[in-house]
Amino acid sequence: MPKKSPEDRKVVATNRKARHDYLVVDTYEAGLVLTGTEVKALRAGRASLVDGFASIDGGEAWLENVYIPEYSQGTWTNHAPRRKRKLLLHRVEIDKLAGKSRETGYTLVPLQLYFKDGRAKVEIALAKGKKEYDKRQTLRARQDAREAQRAMSLRAKMGE
Template structure:
């Protein structure tokens, strides 16, 4: 079971408390998977929405394939996520609650298939972000001090 990391959403862990994580497949067209294999994916404004019992990822940017022709894909089109019905129901019920959202955390190739890891997330307040930054700085300084010894 080989996994190749394609894209990582570092912003998600900075802006949200990530709770439950799920692995989902994606419905893609031919030029999209070729572009994904080249690593041309961005999660900048991507989010997951639910419509009629199905999950969709919106605003995920997959660059057009270099050697594509007139049938090349739209870069930010809405893509369907392949999840179990119970997982979709669980996520959708949590999103209905105030403060929860579902964000993509990483994309990878698993046995040649594009998979995306999504996480149930709760928004962080500004003071939470500052606290996390303070902890990271302290940890970095401690490692630096022990390295110098």
């Protein structure tokens, strides 16, 4: 069976607040080490990346504080909802992220959790925290662009 294009991915959770709170410098796709009940809960479309972050500890990448609820049909084998999960990255990527995240102001935040070719993946971003005025400036620019688009579409309709 041929592999699907990168656009063919089933998104489970998106951290929309991350792009508002952080300036995304670089993104990486990482695999996740999960238990069976975690995969089943994700396939049911349940997860939250809101308080999640990634860290480099002992030469390994970890995803922390991401909420994957317990699987409803699970028994005593169920997982802890906010446990630390290992990220699967290449050594070069881990070393690069470790060096950058040690710099002041940089952090690793998850942007998206999805399935690609049947495997759970997470898109993590090397990001720099925005100041309050940067957030307002971004919102203002987005609002101005939206108003300009409305004006152009209104003018195009009037011209017809």
